[in-house]
């Protein structure tokens with residue numbers, strides 16, 4: 001099964017969170033599991049906050065790209081299209097909110113499960129849960145905005 005990120009074109013595959021071409025990045029992969037999107041990531045020992053627990057910025061980063069990837073996957077699904085078909089659907093982060101419920105144990109695989117709360121043409125809101133060993137440790141909300149064709153060009 002291909003992940004939504006596997007359909008990103010080369011020029012959009014350099015993101016630190018989800019770009020398959022970024023050798024220093026997380027290279028996350030997001031898949032459908034029924035009505036939920038799922039990303040799994042095993043942190044390294046250096047992803048430490050305090051010994052034994054995962055750095056919160058890593059969790060935010062995973063929620064971020066899980067959210068934008070889920071937004072793209074959900075849009076293709078809502079339109080009844082295969083991912084990667086034209087016109088390409090890509091999202092950037094408009095806002096990112098993370099609520100840390102309890103410390104996230106460092107070592108086991110982290111699972112992020114997302115649900116679509118709102119889906120419009122230009123804006124998709126993804127709610128995420130972060131789980132380790134079945135324990136919910138954080139919640140995320142990503143407002144994903146359709147990437148403008150001229151993204152970054154006016155800066």
Ligand SMILES: CCCCCCCC(=O)SCCNC(=O)CCNC(=O)[C@H](O)C(C)(C)COP(=O)(O)OP(=O)(O)OC[C@H]1O[C@@H](n2cnc3c(N)ncnc32)[C@H](O)[C@@H]1OP(=O)(O)O
Nearest residue numbers: 012015064065068090091092093094095122123143145148
């Ligand atoms: C695809 C491969 C790359 C994936 C990368 C994924 C993760 C990333 O790190 S992306 C990088 C970080 N993000 C950015 O740099 C984005 C910078 N911001 C921008 O470019 C623009 O502000 C952008 C595109 C988000 C919004 O553009 P803008 O023209 O203002 O949108 P606009 O038409 O006003 O708003 C559309 C809708 O989005 C909403 N919206 C826009 N910005 C936000 C925001 N920051 N928070 C919440 N909602 C927002 C608006 O309220 C509007 O909603 P509604 O339709 O309900 O009224």
